[in-house]
Amino acid sequence: MxxxxxxxxxxxxxxxxxxxxxxxxxxxxxxxxxxxxxxxxxxxxxxxxxxxxxxxxxxxxxxxxxxxxxxxxxxxxxxRPSVQVPAAKSEAASSTLDAVRQQVAQIQDEVARQALLSKSREIETNLAGGEIQVVVFGTGSAGKSSLVNAVMGRMVGKVDAPMGTTQVGQTYCLRLKGLERKILFTDTPGILEAGVAGTDREQLARELATEANLLLFVVDNDIRQSEFEPLRALAEIGKRSLLVLNKTDLYTDEDKEAILARLRQRVRGLIAASDVVAIAANPQPVHLENSEIFQPEPEILPLLRRMAAILRAEGEDLVADNILLQSVRLAEEAKKLIEAQRRRQADKIVERFQWIVAGVVSVTPLPVVDMLATAGVNAQMVVEIGKVYGCELNLERGKELALSLGKTLASLGIVKGAIQLLTTALQLNVATFIVGRAIQGVTAAYLTRIAGKSFIEYFRHDQDWGDGGMTEVVQRQFQLNRRDEFIKRFIQEAIARVVKPLQDSEVLEEENEKARD
Incomplete structure (x- = not known):
């Protein structure tokens, strides 16, 4: 008492x-x-x-x-321990992580799958009671390391040995009175440095910044546009930030207040005025009249007070927000990996069926439009692409979709355009006598490719053609697949898969006729 x-x-x-x-x-x-x-x-x-x-x-x-x-x-x-992570955000993060684990199970790449699982376990650890990450971010000349050194000397609590390397910055583990969680205080490499190595270090710094619970963005003057862009990008993803004006010992009080006013004006809407603070982390030595040199103490008290107030009042919310953000980002990463995996599988299906159709048509020539209307082979392709995207279709439904798309190809004049395009390309690469038989098979393969790529877009968007409908999707795929570099590759492969077998069959028939004679 x-x-x-x-x-x-x-x-x-x-x-x-x-x-x-x-x-x-x-x-x-x-x-x-x-x-x-x-x-x-x-x-x-x-x-x-x-x-x-x-x-x-x-x-x-x-x-x-x-x-x-x-x-x-x-x-x-x-x-009683400090306030727990807010229940709603905690539940949202847990639900997101459960969804990530379900997505990870679908990833075939073992390395990518293990990497995502490792990240999800790390997020779960932070959810259960991890550290608060404070990251110092800015250009190399702004005095970030001086700020970290000054904070290390003034922060209340134990300071452990530095972790990490100079390439990715140094991290210190701190304790702040009134907080149960540890504070990881990280100095990052400088941004906006020249050269490939500088770009790589900036990328590492940005990655560390996106994982921070609280970001200290350090400048030594009015903020430049090149500095403002990364600050805005981090603020837009919900990163809690303090804008720190360092090296104020180099300015008069009047100039310092003018710079602070400009900074608060520039970051209005991104950072609160109270979160723009001025410090002198490593003041310049002063030469006294007796020729002695006096080293002033660092002036970082405004930053320490603001940091402590934010971490004590908002620490758990910052952790919860960051965990939820990291969970959502991890889910997006898993989704991208699955999307890329599905795309590769679907592309292989299209590749296989386009040459199957080419072989069938070149051996037993049919009017191309009739072949598309029948849509027998294409129906199976639609069913297999749908299966890749988790949509189970029967052959009847596959035929309906293939028939509908075939009519769209014909109505848009794409069939006629494809015949003209490929006839010209084949005449430049193949002897005239074989073009007549090859053109239908190659055109069928080309149209099947456009159909297959269109169906990939359809299933990618949950069986939805989008606002422009099937017509817009088909036209876009036709434009993508008529580019010169693609046509050259396509014709070379068509020669190997369609024309060469036709030539071989012609030679074989001639030899058989000679043998009969």
Missing amino acids: PVSRIVTLIVGLIVILGLSLWLIDSLSRLYWQFSYSAPLLGNLLLLLFILLIAALIAVFVYYVLVIARGENRQRQRRQ
Whole structure:
């Protein structure tokens, strides 16, 4: 119990006892005076005396109980761990991680799968009670390392040995009074450095910044556009930031206030005015009149106060927000890997079916439009592409989709355009006598490719053609697959898969005819 409360309690007891003695003496005299002349009045005074003493005792007991209850509450608050991660955000992060694990199970690349699982376990650890990550970010000349050194010298609590390497920055583990979580204080490589190595270091710095719970963005003057862009990008993903103006010892008070005003104006809407603070992490030495050099102490108290206030008031929310952000980013990464995997599988299906169709048509020539209308082979391709994207279709539904797309190809003039395009390309690469038979097979392969690529887009978007409908998707695929570099590759492969077998069959027929003759 605090000394002030003990003193108050003792003084209160003395006052109560003094009043009690005075009342007892006064009332006893009155009682004896009235007991002879007015016994009833004397008895009433005695009753009043008893009630008054009881009231004094009740007040004393109540006061003691209130103090005891207050002490218990304070003890419970000291024993109780810091506020837990807000339930709603915690549940959202857990749900996202469960979804990630389900997605990871679909990834075939073992290295990528294990990497995602490792990240998900790390996020779960932070969810259960990890550290608060404070990251110092900015250009190499802004004085980030000086800021870190100054904070290390002034921060209350234990400072462990530095972790990490100079290439990715150094991290210190701190303890702040009033916070149960540890604080990881990280100095990152500078941004906007020249050369390939500088670009690589900046990428590492940005990755560390995106994982921070609290970001200290350090500048040494008015913020440049090249500095503002990464700050805005980090703020837009919800990163809690402080903008720190360093090296204020180089400016007059008037200039310092002018720079602070400009900074607060530039970051309005991204960072609150109270979160723009001025410091001098490593003040310049001062030459005294007696030729001695005086080294001023770092002026970082405004930053320490603001950091402490934010971490104590918002620490758990910052952790929860960051965990949820990291969970969502991990889910997006898993989704991209699955999307790339599905795309590769679907492309292989299209590649296989386009040459199957080419072989069938080149051996048994059919009008291309009729082949597309029949859509027998293409129906199977649609079913297999749908299966890759988790859509189970029967052949009948596959035929309906293939027929619909075939009619769209014909109505848009893509069939005719494809014949003209490929005829010209084949005439430049193949002897004239074989073009007639090859053109239908190669065109069928080309149209099947456009159809297959269109269906990939359809299934990628949950069986939805989009606002422009099937027509827009088909036209876009036709434009993508008519580029010169693609046509050259396609014709070379078509020669190997379609034209060469036709040439071989021609030679074989001639040899058979000669043998019969």
